[in-house]
Amino acid sequence: MAAPVLSIVMPVLDEGARIAGAIDALAPLLARGAELIVVDGGSTDDTPARARAAGATVIDAPRSRAAQMNAGAAAARGGSLLFLHADTRLPAGADRLIADALGDHAWGRFDVRIEGRHPMLRVVAAMMNLRSRITGIATGDQSMFVTRLAFEQAGRFPQQPLMEDIELSVRLRRIGRPACLGATVATSGRRWERDGAWRTIVLMWRLRFDYWRGAAPADLHRRYYGPPR
DSSP: OOOSSSSEEEEESSTTTTTTHHHHTTTHHHTTEEEEEEEESSSSSSSSHHHHHTEEEEEOOOSSSHHHHHHHHOOOOSSSSEOOOOTOOOOTTTTHHHHHTTTTTSSEEEEEESSSSOHHHHHHHHHHHHHHHHHOOOOGGGGOOOEEEHHTTTTTSSSOSSEEEEEEEEHHTTTTTOOEEEEEEEEEEEHHHHHHHHHHHEEEEHHHHHHTTTTHHHHHHHHHSOOOO
């Protein structure tokens, strides 16, 4: 069997209610030869079973987005990698957009749109996209993609519990500036609406600022997610 050009790595945890829809949304890419690897971090629901029933390859990894994405990348056969959250939907023809972008860049990301009722979500997304263009730093919500060679050269995702996407961006930026695609991915605003848009905005800016000041990712993780249950 020929190796796929693009491998999609999706880290999941207790996404049983949405995993089938997430996989179905990728049907056009899979029909064109993309590979999908779902990496489960120890779900307590039926996420793995639903993912397999929907046709995905499912592997297990320790519960950590960085560890899960690294495990998925290690299992992937494609020369290009796309890291996709289960609550994010790609634009039409995303595989072709990625292929075109990686013809000139080693890595990149999409613009993001945050779905939800709060009017500030549109502003937050616009600021994220603008900041990313200025700094060359991407976030996981923007669905980062990268050549396998550049991913390995950058040392993969760092083994830290938060800001792993920021740190990988810093490493990849040493290889080259990202392709900042104007096509948008749509991601869920469920956390923003559950915890309050303004509260989440302030929290995320504080966490990012403290990270740049050298705060330990484990401490930032506790502040973002709360103490372990």
